Amino acid sequence: MALRDTHVTLAHGGGGRAMRDLIEEVFTGVFHPPGSEDQARLMDEALRQPGARLAFTTDSFVVTPLEFPGGDIGKLAVCGTVNDLAVGGARPLWLSAAFIIEEGCEIALLRRIVATMAAEAARAGVRIVTGDTKVVDRGKADGIFITTAGIGVIPPGVDIGAARIRPGDAVIVNGVLGDHGAAILAARGDLALSSDLDSDCASLGHLMQAALAAAPGITAARDCTRGGLASALNEMAAEASIAVELDETRLPLRPEVVGVCEILGLDPLYLANEGRLVLFCPPEQAATALAALRSLPEGVGAVQIGQALSGPPGRVSLRTAFGGARIVDMLVGEQLPRIC
Amino acid sequence: MKFASEFRDPVAARALLSAIARKVDEIGATRARPVHIMEICGGHTHSIFRYGLDKLIHEGIEFIHGPGCPVCVLPMARVDECVEIAERPGVIFTTFGDAMRVPGHRKSLLQAKSTGADIRMVYSPLDALELARRNPGREVVFFGLGFETTTPSTALSIQQAAREGLTNFSVFCNHITVPEPIKALLDDPDMCLDGFIGPGHVSMVIGIHPYDFIARDYGKPIVVAGFEPTDLLQSVLMVVTQIAEGRAAIENQYARVVPEHGNPVSLAAIADVYERRASFEWRGLGEIDASGLRIRSRYAAFDAEEKFGIGYAAGSRNVPEVEGCACGAVMTGKLKPTGCPQFGKGCTPDLPLGALMVSSEGACAAYWQYAGARVAAE
Amino acid sequence: MCLGIPGRITAITDAARLMAMAEVSGVRREVNVACVAGADLDALVGQWVLIHVGFAMSLIDEDEAAKTLDALRDLGEAQETLEQMARSDEALAVEVGA
Numbered sequence: 146m147a148l149r150d151t152h153v154t155l156a157h158g159g160g161g162r163a164m165r166d167l168i169e170e171v172f173t174g175v176f177h178p179p180g181s182e183d184q185a186r187l188m189d190e191a192l193r194q195p196g197a198r199l200a201f202t203t204d205s206f207v208v209t210p211l212e213f214p215g216g217d218i219g220k221l222a223v224c225g226t227v228n229d230l231a232v233g234g235a236r237p238l239w240l241s242a243a244f245i246i247e248e249g250c251e252i253a254l255l256r257r258i259v260a261t262m263a264a265e266a267a268r269a270g271v272r273i274v275t276g277d278t279k280v281v282d283r284g285k286a287d288g289i290f291i292t293t294a295g296i297g298v299i300p301p302g303v304d305i306g307a308a309r310i311r312p313g314d315a316v317i318v319n320g321v322l323g324d325h326g327a328a329i330l331a332a333r334g335d336l337a338l339s340s341d342l343d344s345d346c347a348s349l350g351h352l353m354q355a356a357l358a359a360a361p362g363i364t365a366a367r368d369c370t371r372g373g374l375a376s377a378l379n380e381m382a383a384e385a386s387i388a389v390e391l392d393e394t395r396l397p398l399r400p401e402v403v404g405v406c407e408i409l410g411l412d413p414l415y416l417a418n419e420g421r422l423v424l425f426c427p428p429e430q431a432a433t434a435l436a437a438l439r440s441l442p443e444g445v446g447a448v449q450i451g452q453a454l455s456g457p458p459g460r461v462s463l464r465t466a467f468g469g470a471r472i473v474d475m476l477v478g479e480q481l482p483r484i485c
Numbered sequence: 486m487k488f489a490s491e492f493r494d495p496v497a498a499r500a501l502l503s504a505i506a507r508k509v510d511e512i513g514a515t516r517a518r519p520v521h522i523m524e525i526c527g528g529h530t531h532s533i534f535r536y537g538l539d540k541l542i543h544e545g546i547e548f549i550h551g552p553g554c555p556v557c558v559l560p561m562a563r564v565d566e567c568v569e570i571a572e573r574p575g576v577i578f579t580t581f582g583d584a585m586r587v588p589g590h591r592k593s594l595l596q597a598k599s600t601g602a603d604i605r606m607v608y609s610p611l612d613a614l615e616l617a618r619r620n621p622g623r624e625v626v627f628f629g630l631g632f633e634t635t636t637p638s639t640a641l642s643i644q645q646a647a648r649e650g651l652t653n654f655s656v657f658c659n660h661i662t663v664p665e666p667i668k669a670l671l672d673d674p675d676m677c678l679d680g681f682i683g684p685g686h687v688s689m690v691i692g693i694h695p696y697d698f699i700a701r702d703y704g705k706p707i708v709v710a711g712f713e714p715t716d717l718l719q720s721v722l723m724v725v726t727q728i729a730e731g732r733a734a735i736e737n738q739y740a741r742v743v744p745e746h747g748n749p750v751s752l753a754a755i756a757d758v759y760e761r762r763a764s765f766e767w768r769g770l771g772e773i774d775a776s777g778l779r780i781r782s783r784y785a786a787f788d789a790e791e792k793f794g795i796g797y798a799a800g801s802r803n804v805p806e807v808e809g810c811a812c813g814a815v816m817t818g819k820l821k822p823t824g825c826p827q828f829g830k831g832c833t834p835d836l837p838l839g840a841l842m843v844s845s846e847g848a849c850a851a852y853w854q855y856a857g858a859r860v861a862a863e
Numbered sequence: 864m865c866l867g868i869p870g871r872i873t874a875i876t877d878a879a880r881l882m883a884m885a886e887v888s889g890v891r892r893e894v895n896v897a898c899v900a901g902a903d904l905d906a907l908v909g910q911w912v913l914i915h916v917g918f919a920m921s922l923i924d925e926d927e928a929a930k931t932l933d934a935l936r937d938l939g940e941a942q943e944t945l946e947q948m949a950r951s952d953e954a955l956a957v958e959v960g961a
Contacts, residue, residue, distance in 0.1 A: 331890065336608045337917075340890045403486060404888030407868045408914075409582075409608065467495040467714070469537020474854055477834045478595075481582030482608060484866050484916050485527055485555055485631065485844070486888045488869035488911060488923055497935040500942035528865055581916070609917025611895060634865035638918045641897055645880070686865035689913060689921045712867070715935055741928035742867075742913050742921050750898045751920065 153250040158280025168278060171255055175263045176242070176273040185274035189238055189298060196301030200235035202226060203294035211254065211288050213332040215324075215343030216419070218291055219258035223265040223273075224348045224419055225370065226295040231353040232366040232422050234305045235297030237269060242293050243277040247286040258289065269348035271295070297350075303357060307384035309364040312455040315431035316389060318423050319352060319438050320345065320446030321397045322374055326416030327405040336482065338408065340401045347420030352443045356424065359437030366424035372476060375414040377423055378461045379475045386458035391451035391473065393465045409482035414463075414473055416480075425453060488741065492713030498541075501718035506543040508725040514545030521547050521677055522724055523670075523818060525663065526684035527554030527847065528712050534851045536714040546721060549818035550848035552666050553684055555631045555659070556583045557816070557840040557847045558767045563659055564589035566796045570626055570657060570789060571602040577620060578604045579613040580628040587843050610642040610656070617646070617654035626789045629656040634686040636660045636778065637751035640758040643780070643787045657789035657796070658780050661765060663687050664695045665776035670817055671703045678818060680724040682717065683709035685739040690755075692747030693737050700733040711739040758784055768840055769813030812839035815848055822849040829853070867915040869923055872896065872907045883907060885914055894919050 147166040156163040180186060191197055206222040216224075222242065230237040242262065246255070266273050324345040331338040349368065357363055365385070367377040382389045398413055406413050420443060426434045431449055438444030461473040514520045524530055530550045533539050539548055552558050564587050571578035571594065578594070585595045585606065598604040603623075607613050610627050617625035629639040639656050646654045663684060670676055683696055688709045699707045706727035710720035720738045727733060737743055758781060765777025780788040790796040809827055814820040822828055822841065832838035834850055841847035870885040876893055881904070885894045896904070896919045899912055912919035 335605070335612070336892075337612060338608075338890055338892050342890075399889075400486070401889035404890035407486065407489070408887055408890060408892065410866045465535075465537050466493065467498040467536065467541065469541045471534060471537050472854070478586070481585055482606060483583040483844075484581045484608075484635065485583055486869070487871075488928060491928075491932055494935070496939050500935070500939040503942050503945070504938060526865065608892075611893075611917045632865060634867070634915055634920070637898060637920070638895075638916045641895060641918065684865065686867045686913070686915060686920070689867070716931075719931070719935065738931070741924050741931060744921070748898050748921060750900075754897075 148252070151252055153246050153248060153252060153255065153280055155248055155280055155282070158246070158278065164278070171252065171259055172276060172278065175259050176276065178274045178276070185239065187239055187274065187296070191236060191238070191298040191300065194301055198299045200230050200233050200297045200299050201294070202229040203292065204229060205290065205292045207287060207290050208329065209287060210332055211258065213344055214328050216346035217258050217261050218289055219262035220265045220346050221419055222291040222293045223262050223269060223271070224346050226293040227269045227271055227348040227350050228368040228422065230295050230297035231350040232368050233299065234303040234353070234357060235299045236354060237271045237295055237297040237350045239274045239296045240266065240271050240293050241275045242273050242291060245279050245281060245286050245290040247288055248280055248283040250288055255289070265348060269350050271350070305363055305365050307365045307381040310381065310385035310387055310425045310453055311364060311427070312387055312453050313428055314364055314425040314453040315428050315449050316378070316391070316423060316425055316451040316453065317431065317434060317438070317447060317449050318369070318374065318397065319349070319421055319444040321399050321402070322369070322418060322421060323402040323406070323413040323416030324399060325419045326373065327402045329417070330405055330409065336409065338405060340405065342399070342401045342405075345418055345420040347443045349420060349422055349443055352438060352441050353422065355437045355441055356434050360426050360430040360434035362430045363424055363426040363434060366422050369418045369421045369423055371417050373413070373415040373417060374421070374423060375412070375461065375473045376475055378473070379459070381425070382461050383459040385453070388454040388456050388458065388460040388462070389451055390454055391461070391463045393463050395448060395450045397446055397448050410484070411480050411482065415476055428452070489713060492711065492715045494715060497715045498718055501715060501722055502541055502543070505546065505718065505722050505725060508722065508729050509543045509545040511729050512545070512725065516544040519545050519547035520679045520725060520728060521549050521818070522680050522682060522721060523549040523551045523678050524682040524717075525551035525553040525667065526682075526687070527557065527844070528684070528686070529682055529710065529717060530554075530848055530851050532712050532714060532717055534854070538714060538717060542718075542721065546725070549678060550815075550851075551818070552670075552767065552770060552816045553632065553663065554844050554847055555635070555661060556587055556844035557812070558661065558769065559584070559587060559630070559659060559840065560766045560768045561589055562766070563796070564593065565591060567594060567628055567657060568592055568597045568602070569795055570793050571597050571604050573624070573793065575624050576603065577616055577623050577625045578602060578628065579607045579616060579625060580604065581630060582606045583844055584628055584630055587840060588837060610639050614642050614646060614651070614654060617651050621653060623653060625654050627654070627656045629658045629660055632661060632663050632684070632687050633690045633755070636759065637690060637748070637754050640754035643758050643784055644754060646787055647784065652786065655787045655789040655792050656780065658759070658778060660759065660778040661767070662776055662778070664698070665773050666767060666770060667696075667699065669770065669773050671699065671705070673817060675819060678705065679728060680705055681707040682720050682724065683707050685709055685711050685743055688737070688739070688743045688747065690747050690751045692745055693735050693743065694746070696735050700735050704733045706733045708736045708738050709743055711742065769816045810839040812841045815841055822852040825849070865915060867913045867920065869911055870894070870914045872910050872912060872919070874908060875904050878904055883919070885912065885919065887914065892917070
């Protein structure tokens with residue numbers, strides 16, 4: 146153990162021995178990237194299949210607090226990128242992880258975050274094959290920022306995307322909505338709320354593969370992260386030039402999420418999720434898709450919440466419990482707590 | 486959720502809608518000649534759109550969305566003053582989230598935050614008080630905003646601060662009252678309202694009798710209402726029943742929360758801490774006599790206007806509102822949001838011109854958010 | 864205006880400052896109970912209150928809530944009777960027509 150410091154100092158980003166010790170003990174010692182070169186050299190049997198395509202994505206992660214009920218920034222960084230690949234029909238294979246660390250960050254915290262990343266990567270069946278660290282002056286970052294990029298392989302024959310959505314498609318989510326957003330709001334502490342809510346943060350690669358195997362007619366899927374289900378559906382409806390109608394009575398919401406929303410005047414449809422996807426599939430395959438989703442732990446709460454309509458293009462609406470309807474539009478900015 | 490979900494029952498809602506339809510037919514109101522009911526409170530406007538009640542109710546009922554959104558009626562000059570205080574060195578400016586995006590002439594609080602002011606969103610004035618305790622070297626200012634419902638919370642917070650001897654806590658008081666603007670609306674010769682849905686949470690504090698004048702002096706029915714969909718529908722039914730029977734009275738649909746005479750502790754706290762200003766400026770409505778509150782001189786140490794020499798303490802600066810903005814006409818029911826030439830054109834939630842488009846309780850924002858393209862297409 | 868939500872008082876947390884824990888649908892938040900406190904603060908525990916910006920503003924009157932719901936139920940039943948009458952009128956009309 147060459148690394149004796151308890152907190153990250155600028156020396157750990159200086160390119161010298163301190164940096165090497167930090168990288169070896171905290172990162173590579175846990176991630177075990179293949180080889181020792183600065184680039185990862187990758188091969189997978191899936192790539193040899195004629196018609197297979199690469200999928201490539203990247204995402205940055207910032208969250209306060211860094212550790213929250215149900216996860217931490219590391220778990221988010223793995224799940225987020227895995228899910229971006231998964232919802233496009235790809236089997237996620239490799240990740241990169243780049244860390245921007247604020248001077249003064251506790252090394253024990255860094256170790257915990259790296260450990261959850263490794264565990265989540267193992268669960269998701271991906272390898273963290275390359276990475277980077279930078280240390281910045283205190284106040285120039287908020288603890289830790291992580292950027293992950295991911296590569297996956299889309300098997301031949303799989304071709305999903307918003308443009309394929311057809312009127313009549315069933316709209317399905319894999320479980321209760323808004324847990325992550327509500328859990329973070331409560332965990333942040335400045336609103337002095339407490340609850341037993343956990344973030345829904347989860348990798349959805351296996352789930353998406355299972356759904357596609359059972360219901361190959363699935364036309365499109367998205368993960369409902371920032372901006373929640375409402376924003377994901379608005380994007381998809383616009384790209385597909387279809388309308389989406391949701392049934393309010395079918396929306397799965399935990400009472401605690403409803404509670405947080407009532408207290409702060411928020412709409413759960415716009416709360417962030419980190420382990421929820423919305424998918425479209427032809428109505429005749431909805432039952433098999435639901436059964437496949439429900440067979441895995443990340444999908445036990447799967448339910449059909451609405452359907453695609455022919456138009457007006459881009460419109461997402463919600464049929465209320467008493468037959469009224471309202472538009473579910475994109476938000477202008479972030480949802481702010483309100484008193485009136 | 487107890488005391489909420491029971492009042493969202495679709496079966497009851499359908500029965501209420503049918504009963505309303507029968508009464509409206511009895512009166513003979515139609516789409517061309519509707520009964521105009523003003524829901525005073527922005528919370529009611531929000532519920533109407535959230536549950537799609539405007540489209541479910543008989544077309545002989547037309548909702549006019551009243552001035553009961555404290556963010557919407559806040560004059561731009563006051564936002565400017567907030568920014569000015571927030572940008573003072575050493576200040577932690579605390580506010581409800583509602584006010585963050587309201588445009589001032591120079592910038593909104595959200596923009597001021599981005600340029601370095603220490604502005605924090607809080608859920609309660611108690612949280613601002615806690616910030617003051619934890620940051621004795623900083624001046625913590627709370628943006629006191631809202632009607633009678635919210636006024637007790639800042640009054641009690643000021644009393645608590647006084648008890649604790651906190652010297653770094655103050656309130657920028659913009660509290661306003663409901664009955665005065667309603668009177669101003671009723672005195673407007675162009676007024677065409679047939680009845681009112683009264684703000685239930687205001688009455689929880691002040692009781693129902695401050696509205697007696699609406700029925701007694703102006704002959705208009707008013708029903709103090711709860712915020713769940715069946716509360717609203719039941720209140721509409723009560724208003725149209727009064728109209729059908731040729732009565733005008735104040736009635737309380739929300740008796741589970743609203744005591745006839747309000748809440749004595751709240752009223753005492755308000756009376757102890759606040760006094761009426763001679764008049765206060767409402768965005769879109771202009772100056773209204775005795776419609777605003779200020780902190781009494783015995784609590785001057787907690788009055789941000791005194792402490793920073795800003796605002797009404799320094800004399801109103803009377804900065805003009807944005808040109809082309811018809812928020813005033815919309816707020817008085819003379820114009821539907823969609824009737825405003827700027828709606829959806831020069832004024833959208835992305836780039837709001839008037840306050841009614843900023844606050845999610847503003848009639849225009851509610852129209853846009855919940856009806857959006859549907860309204861624009863009409 | 865004035866978002867208010869029902870919550871239940873679960874404990875008194877600071878008697879001197881009149882603070883109590885309230886629970887709304889499984890979410891907890893400390894609230895000030897000055898406006899609803901009687902002589903016996905502990906009597907508040909278990910009571911339902913209307914909460915606004917961190918203050919319990921009013922005790923919820925369960926009898927009044929029940930009365931409102933009863934009225935809604937009666938209206939629902941009356942509505943059903945009306946609809947049944949309308950249906951049997953239609954049925955009769957059809958029979959007569961036949």
